[in-house]
Amino acid sequence: MDGLPEGVTVGSSGHLCVAGCDVVDLAERYGTPLYLLNEGVFRQNCSRYRSAFLQYPGEARVAYAGKALLTQAVAAMVGQEGLYLDVVSAGEIFAAERVSFPSERLVFHGNNKSQEEIAYALRVGVGCLVVDNFDEIALLTDTLRALGVRQRVLVRVAPGIEAHTHDYIQTGGLETKFGFDFDSGQAGEAVRQCVASGVLDVVGLHAHIGSQLLETRALPPLVERMLDLVRDVWSGALPVPWELNLGGGPGIRYRSEDPPPPEQFARTITAAVVEGCHRRGLPLPTIWVEPGRSIVGQAGVAVYRVGSQKRVPGLRPFVAVDGGMGDNIRPALYGAEYRAVVANRMYDEATETVRVVGRYCESGDFLVQDAELPEVRAGDLLALFSTGAYQYPMASNYNRVPRPCFLLLGEGRAHVMVERESLEDLCRLEHVPPHLRRLRVEA
Numbered sequence: 001m002d003g004l005p006e007g008v009t010v011g012s013s014g015h016l017c018v019a020g021c022d023v024v025d026l027a028e029r030y031g032t033p034l035y036l037l038n039e040g041v042f043r044q045n046c047s048r049y050r051s052a053f054l055q056y057p058g059e060a061r062v063a064y065a066g067k068a069l070l071t072q073a074v075a076a077m078v079g080q081e082g083l084y085l086d087v088v089s090a091g092e093i094f095a096a097e098r099v100s101f102p103s104e105r106l107v108f109h110g111n112n113k114s115q116e117e118i119a120y121a122l123r124v125g126v127g128c129l130v131v132d133n134f135d136e137i138a139l140l141t142d143t144l145r146a147l148g149v150r151q152r153v154l155v156r157v158a159p160g161i162e163a164h165t166h167d168y169i170q171t172g173g174l175e176t177k178f179g180f181d182f183d184s185g186q187a188g189e190a191v192r193q194c195v196a197s198g199v200l201d202v203v204g205l206h207a208h209i210g211s212q213l214l215e216t217r218a219l220p221p222l223v224e225r226m227l228d229l230v231r232d233v234w235s236g237a238l239p240v241p242w243e244l245n246l247g248g249g250p251g252i253r254y255r256s257e258d259p260p261p262p263e264q265f266a267r268t269i270t271a272a273v274v275e276g277c278h279r280r281g282l283p284l285p286t287i288w289v290e291p292g293r294s295i296v297g298q299a300g301v302a303v304y305r306v307g308s309q310k311r312v313p314g315l316r317p318f319v320a321v322d323g324g325m326g327d328n329i330r331p332a333l334y335g336a337e338y339r340a341v342v343a344n345r346m347y348d349e350a351t352e353t354v355r356v357v358g359r360y361c362e363s364g365d366f367l368v369q370d371a372e373l374p375e376v377r378a379g380d381l382l383a384l385f386s387t388g389a390y391q392y393p394m395a396s397n398y399n400r401v402p403r404p405c406f407l408l409l410g411e412g413r414a415h416v417m418v419e420r421e422s423l424e425d426l427c428r429l430e431h432v433p434p435h436l437r438r439l440r441v442e443a
Contacts, residue, residue: 015343015344021409035327042077045262046083049295060287061286063105064085087106105127130245140200154243157190161209208247216265223272242283244285248294253386324360330391339384344381392418
């Protein structure tokens with residue numbers, strides 16, 4: 001069958017296979033909904049990014065953006081592949097620490113880091129912390145002085161570059177909660193305050209303009225803006241070596257998109273940095289990039305079982321599955337689109353267009369608005385491609401539904417990364433106050 005993601009095939013039985021594993025067999029053994037991650041594809045994408053930046057004449061570092069998907073197993077793979085790890089919370093740091101991820105390769109982000117999170121990150125020994133606002137400079141300075149230590153930091157700026165993507169995942173425009181404003185002079189003032197603190201070693205700048213980018217034309221203007229700021233702020237006193245973190249954001253194919261491959265992403269950035277530094281007389285920086293979705297997104301497949309259907313003459317049929325917005329909020333949140341197939345009947349021709357909806361009590365609970373499928377039957381398995389990024393991390397227990405099992409697949413073998421939650425798990429942290437433990441009905 002044409003157009004299947006890398007690592008996905010069709011077996012002789014007509015069943016969908018991922019990394020050599022029969023999806024129908026996996027669903028029978030582990031139940032549905034079911035998350036799958038192809039280890040080979042994940043590792044290959046890590047390697048492609050490392051190789052893509054070898055052309056740069058200076059040093060380049062690739063940090064996997066953990067917010068896309070971070071389990072302990074994922075952190076371990078990132079470490080084995082030699083990448084750095086971008087973390088945004090104490091929970092993500094803890095997951096990395098549990099698998100002995102090298103702390104010096106952690107980059108700590110976030111627009112509202114708490115004092116407890118900062119103290120924890122400093123104890124762990126994160127290699128770099130990205131400063132996001134003036135309140136954080138003060139908080140970090142006080143904490144470091146109390147501990148008697150110093151910390152390497154990058155200053156995050158909002159460069160005023162609009163990426164061509166959904167409004168909810170734009171992060172580099174002027175009206176963003178992230179980073180120091182560029183045009184008002186706040187970015188330069190932030191660098192000066194960090195330097196004046198005496199405990200913050202400012203090694204460079206950071207910017208990120210958005211996610212699911214399907215083109216690279218916004219990257220050269222971003223580099224230009226960042227290099228202008230470097231030249232204006234440091235005025236010859238540039239730290240050597242210095243660092244320029246240009247974030248991540250390359251998109252992936254969900255249905256018919258044609259995203260830039262890692263090689264194009266790297267060529268665009270390195271060419272702009274080399275030429276821009278030469279023109280300004282600046283030494284070449286250490287380049288950082290932070291891909292997440294483009295490493296893990298297409299390595300993921302989600303599997304659901306079909307239940308009820310609603311068919312009204314003249315309308316698209318509603319096909320309900322045993323998951324939905326609780327395990328994948330992205331379609332309801334910002335209109336994310338997926339391609340769906342009937343995993344147990346891959347050779348059957350598509351005969352109708354249906355709306356795949358979930359089991360949650362919301363009219364906006366849908367997974368695919370226009371899925372071209374064979375006539376679907378109760379008990380069929382639907383597989384959605386490109387679900388590796390932001391599906392599991394954003395899952396919830398809405399309607400008190402347990403979250404799915406997550407499998408890591410490779411060379412025909414399946415390993416449980418995350419156990420399926422039980423009903424007991426849903427109540428494990430709850431307490432019933434004594435006066436509510438006896439049911440009393442008033443007459």
